[in-house]
Amino acid sequence: MRQRCGLWLMGARGSVATTAITGLLALRAGLVRPVGCVTEHLDMDHELLPAWDDLVVGGHDIVCTPLDKRAEHLAATGLISHTVLTAVADGLRAVDTELRGGYHPVSHTGSLASAAAQLAADIEEFRTRNDLARVVVVNVTSTEPPVPALPEHEDLDLLVEALNDPQRTVLPPSSVGAYAALRAGAPYVDFTPSPGIRLPALLELARRKGLPYAGADGKTGETLLRTVLAPMFTARALDVRSWAGTNLLGGGDGANLADPAQAKGKLESKARGLAQLLGEHVTAPLHIDNVANLGERKVAWDHVAFEGFLGAQMSLQFTWDGYDSALAAPLVLDLARLVSAAHADGQTGALSELAFFFKDPLGTDEHRFAEQTRMLADWAARLGQRG
Amino acid sequence: MRQRCGLWLMGARGSVATTAITGLLALRAGLVRPVGCVTEHLDMDHELLPAWDDLVVGGHDIVCTPLDKRAEHLAATGLISHTVLTAVADGLRAVDTELRGGYHPVSHTGSLASAAAQLAADIEEFRTRNDLARVVVVNVTSTEPPVPALPEHEDLDLLVEALNDPQRTVLPPSSVGAYAALRAGAPYVDFTPSPGIRLPALLELARRKGLPYAGADGKTGETLLRTVLAPMFTARALDVRSWAGTNLLGGGDGANLADPAQAKGKLESKARGLAQLLGEHVTAPLHIDNVANLGERKVAWDHVAFEGFLGAQMSLQFTWDGYDSALAAPLVLDLARLVSAAHADGQTGALSELAFFFKDPLGTDEHRFAEQTRMLADWAARLGQRG
């Protein structure tokens, strides 16, 4: 018999989370097709994946707007249809009862250890209350800037000690969340470029707890296309000279990333991939602009100038016009299913075979999308065949 | 010791051929880097490939403009630099002495068999005169329209009989050329969507002669991108609803393809790939326009409308602005080298592993570019390892 699996969303009232929850409810009700859900099309033993009915959602957030109000807002932008909104409103209100207040560095008093303990307790109570075989935690909070390196980030014991000191804030919120997830025995997924689990001390904790994790930064637009197109130029021995990009983002993401400090992590995450694919010599100016009137849409324009035979100067341009949350949300559900299956399978450490989903994959330098697709397919086909 | 290999170009005075010859001479002289030459980057035993110095060029054409004049014309469009033009002018005049008049249905008198015999004799004399181990024939003539099916196309014996009848014209010029190449014992490559070798009777002849062949229709622009991008939508379970395309072509190619009859083969060749990749249900209007002022450039615009999670309507557009001949020419050189190596290796029949180069690959239905890249790499790595 199948086991029920929890999906715990850090940032559960954000656009991506609200879209994922709304979509999950609509899928359960048979209102929509699973478009964009990769797991539905993988050639694997589908019994290993939690069914839509078996995914139970909870989460943390620092804002209090009820999910049904958030969904109404998304409906006004065209992302969710009125039919779906009406049909899932009760379901959203039910999920709301599983959401808890998140950790906020400004309002929190006491040590980070106490904050993390509370978060971990929330996750554990959710697992117990719902009789879940496991809970996968996915971080979909707002992007945080990179953090300066501290010795405590390199050493788990030092870190634990520092967390207990109420005077110190040695971890950014995303990493407090990752720490709490691991403490609660939950596999963890970083869907943002925030520090999250990517500090050596936290990776060590995952190792000690025998937990799998995956990340980082969901690949849903410009970077997806770059990792699809760049290998073409390489395969054809064409000499890419410049690859310029501009991203126009509405919604909360745009406002957040308009702050250069916040955007730094995202821009670095994007740049790493291109350099990995084409080398460091490519001129690659990259911008993220906040264009609030675009609502939930994001528009990316890339211009690639390349040289061919006999010095011919040629170019490729593309414009990607999408709904960020509609692109991200099904991948969040896919990741919950796949990481749940990996955990059930006894896998631990970085799930590098999930690089397919990420701009800056943990555990591998493979950025070529076709290779990532093959890695995912091979891994999924082998799942559950170890015994 | 390396053997010298002939490259016999059907359409040797066209833009693609002139660019390939000019580029080959420039590569030999060290004037340019081998940008766009795939074989330079393959992980394989490079001793198996003819070196630039070992490729000897000859060919047929029905026009008489000397190659150096054709190259001057291309230089005026910006495709060839003045420096290269000056440096290779003597070399072009030398190649000119290896070119022969091609078969033209209007001016030819006598049977097709006699026309083919003359073409074959030209190829054989070229091989003997230059002491070549083998000659690879590559068809880069203007695109021909599809031909109505005839019983003679299905049966080699019937075909041979009909070719001897001076009253009948059972083959289009490209197929007369393919027939002559095979008669001369030469491996054959179709770089155009013309009928060429793709009639069952000619494939049977290749089989009887134990010759390898490859084709069809060099993939250098819009279709290249389609076979790179379409698998991304599939891998991400996104639902492509329409894929519209417009191609603006200058040069001879544009004028030729402005004739709807001529364009039919090209359009069919392009459409087959998309349907194979995404299914038949995608709305896919496609146009080829003759825009003479673009010179040797071609501009392709594609608009892809796709549906994502919760019915979100999204789009991708791209514009590809390239020099057709600069994209095609290095692939012609690559194909000459690879097919030469395959022939030396004793391979026969359709070289399906060369699908990487073609819009409408012979011997396989694999259109996904990343898969084609892998097939080529695996095949090249194994070349020469059969003994």
Place this chain on the structure above:
Amino acid sequence: MRQRCGLWLMGARGSVATTAITGLLALRAGLVRPVGCVTEHLDMDHELLPAWDDLVVGGHDIVCTPLDKRAEHLAATGLISHTVLTAVADGLRAVDTELRGGYHPVSHTGSLASAAAQLAADIEEFRTRNDLARVVVVNVTSTEPPVPALPEHEDLDLLVEALNDPQRTVLPPSSVGAYAALRAGAPYVDFTPSPGIRLPALLELARRKGLPYAGADGKTGETLLRTVLAPMFTARALDVRSWAGTNLLGGGDGANLADPAQAKGKLESKARGLAQLLGEHVTAPLHIDNVANLGERKVAWDHVAFEGFLGAQMSLQFTWDGYDSALAAPLVLDLARLVSAAHADGQTGALSELAFFFKDPLGTDEHRFAEQTRMLADWAARLGQRG
């Protein structure tokens, strides 16, 4: 005191008409701002224009789907918000009572004269029933193909005679409608490229009846941009060599224009403008494709290749992504208001100063949008100042 004015829509259940009616009701209710309504911003005596409350809508159509159902369909495509749909549903049902069955050549029995008499009677009864000072008829039916010339199109008396012959169909439906409108004493606007009023015999009838008219073919996308951009190239003495265009249309318009015969008028209407602006020597391939999945959206891509100083080859591309009906509908309301004011002002014949609204303006060859804007502004400012 202001007078009430009728707006009689030929094609009253189509997308443009439904959007115009919905929008008018929403404007009256103060639910939306008059975005896209040019008359709101003209510097003129606004007392001369019918207020939103003073515009009474009726019309003909050959389909019977109620307006509220049509509006629901448009809401599903994202064109009309759920809020507006709910608020105007009663109003749409009220307008429905003013709609009458249109003339259809297949189902009609009897002479065209009898058909026209019925249409004219409908308009007259509408005017009387609603106590309207005047009724402006606007043709927003589906595009018809051009018609072969007949002697009856040149001579009003011959035409009237032929209309009485039940065996003859000397006019296409759009011209039957125009004839009926004029018979009913109504000013007439052609918002489509159909023949409509543009036959000399009908223009003569308008003259005899002392009626103003305007047209043809609402300018809402690609052509709007062309008439904005082409004068820039002229003013800067840049040499446009080619101007290629592709239009992707969903909705009923796309399906209708996918038929090459139907599209002919639209393509000719578009081409006339460009030739007028830049001369006949510009290569200008133009396509209209039916892409049903785009729903009410239309996407146009234009590529302009131009030469500058010292022969420099340069280009401009644009992509216009709009909702056809949202662009057209406010112009229909504007035209009703302006033509009503012109009629009240005693103007007759072609209202060439309304060229601003049309791809193929009646009464003038002025296609430059900035000049058209000035002509409209000057005309509007002078309205009502003749007395």
Place this chain on the structure above:
Amino acid sequence: MRQRCGLWLMGARGSVATTAITGLLALRAGLVRPVGCVTEHLDMDHELLPAWDDLVVGGHDIVCTPLDKRAEHLAATGLISHTVLTAVADGLRAVDTELRGGYHPVSHTGSLASAAAQLAADIEEFRTRNDLARVVVVNVTSTEPPVPALPEHEDLDLLVEALNDPQRTVLPPSSVGAYAALRAGAPYVDFTPSPGIRLPALLELARRKGLPYAGADGKTGETLLRTVLAPMFTARALDVRSWAGTNLLGGGDGANLADPAQAKGKLESKARGLAQLLGEHVTAPLHIDNVANLGERKVAWDHVAFEGFLGAQMSLQFTWDGYDSALAAPLVLDLARLVSAAHADGQTGALSELAFFFKDPLGTDEHRFAEQTRMLADWAARLGQRG
């Protein structure tokens, strides 16, 4: 009899100047058509304009590369054909003898007054030596950043005093050049966004000397299109919500503008126009990127998001791909001719009717290109008719 007119270029060895000089020589020789030369098409008394043969070129520059070498460099980028280069080489060497070293703040010793005196003397000697009726000075040097306001910028007497103080540098190089031009009695044109003549004290000097001037910042690409397209949205009452832009520049301009301080003036100049046209409320992120491999080309992408009737969200994108110098150079020649004619006509002060040429026109707030075109045409038609 016509009078000969000098064109003195500040920055005479830059790309724009080299292209202008090369083009002028090619026009004189009848090698090229005057494409991009606006004055050739104005409806005016052409006797008032210096003929190509009557324009004598001199100038300042701080670099020493001979003009023929600069032109060779431009030929390598495709901007100048080999044929033209060969034909004008002697002419370029002749112009070289009229070029003088410019003022450079680092290498100059002594007061700014002495620097300006030397520049003015160079211009006066050029006028005398060549027996010129007048000399028009055009600033095409690299863009300078905005300067902090000083009291001396507001008061000519204070300025003159400060210029004599060898310890002070109260003017940036462009303004030293403008000061020298005015001292030499030469009309002055600012083709860049540098401070140049735009300080009140310098405008006062122009007034006292009775000289005309024009500027600022040649409008040749993205801003040209913005001033063409923005009035369309206004005329159609469409609500522009955001207008995002990215500029990719190669050549020296790109490198110069990659420095945020240098780019500030250019970005401000661009932003002023859009705000003037559409209001301050439009979100308008704007970037200039240095992409050296583009050579002399510049590529601009703009994305305009606008709202229409009933809240419909629509967009326009364009990509402009041009050779910056080929767009600018003919305008420099046009300005020399027109400002010469204005000077001969006795006009003084800001020539606001030349707004057509500039991003940030002096003497007017009119940014609408069609209005600017009309202003220029009216002004040119009236030239010479005052007597």
